[in-house]
Amino acid sequence: MLHFGSSRPPIKPMRSYRHSLKALRDIALANTLEKNPDLASISRELGAIIHRDASVLADGMADLRQRNRGFERWLLGRRGRPGVSVLVMAWPPGYTTPSHDHAGLWGIELSLYGALEVESWSRESTAQAWQLRGRDWLGPGDSTWFDADVPYMHRCRNLSRHETALTLHIYGGDLEDYATYEESESEPYWQSQPQRARIAGPLRV
Template sequence: MPVPSTTVDLAADARDLTPVQLLRLARLFAGRPGIADEATARPDADPHERTWLQLAGAPHLQVWLIRWPPGTSTGWHDHGSAVGAFTVVRGALTERTRVAEVQEERLGAGEGRAFGASHVHDVVNLGEDEAVSIHAYSPSLEQMTHYDLVDGRLRPAGVERREAW
């Protein structure tokens, strides 16, 4: 698959970044003029599903632009060994996490979240308008474990590997 022209080549010897550094990086990408407009639905994609575009990639870093139609969700998942961050560019997203119980935090345009490798969450667009966000991970995503919320507990439901994307 050809790499989109918006991809930035990063040094192959880049070091793993911290969640706070990734949030700063996501905010830098989010501040790029017209970035939200680059999150258009692919012609071959269902317009009611999330679509994403990789903006930057190297062995120790990935940056993604994600378009969220109303009602779309990631489902409960982690990011394998990667740490990450995301920031909302347009609209609003709700992040659900579970410690003792499910907690929700609504994040509007300009707001973001940084998280460690053990972070499990579900991100959803509960609004009536499309949302756009920037996500950054270090090292690059290799796999994600998906979870089901059953009787208030998260139970592993399967592992999705990079090859499937």
């Protein structure tokens, strides 16, 4: 006997920001099991989810956008071997990082909410001067990435003067000790300063 069911499409459960953050974390962890992961393709995959869920993420993470506690790093996930850490960062209006390296780790940084300006420098070796490589503007879902063991640093700025920006960061290990660089008049033209990254807490999803 033929049965003619209802022609109504199945109702899709509404995706929450937690689902979305979990999906981002799981993709980041699942695609980084080898030493040199394909950063461009991981960035594309993460960017597509952020584009799709932009408004859900913005609404769901309103607390993080309204804390007014200054620049904060939240840990979304991590794995030991091979090392990977996944972080969400909150950027107060106009906040600019110093020029900084990432301790030789590979990394991907994406905007989740708001827009960042990223200025990047590289150099052939630590004996050489830093060369400005470019300036990028990242809106939600856009990313910048860098390979492991390549001398690289960047400076990032929240382009909004009114709103906190949120970003997603994936690094090939725990980024605890890194260095910031300040331009100087004389050689070597940049003075480095060791830094320690502080984590505000775990981001539970």
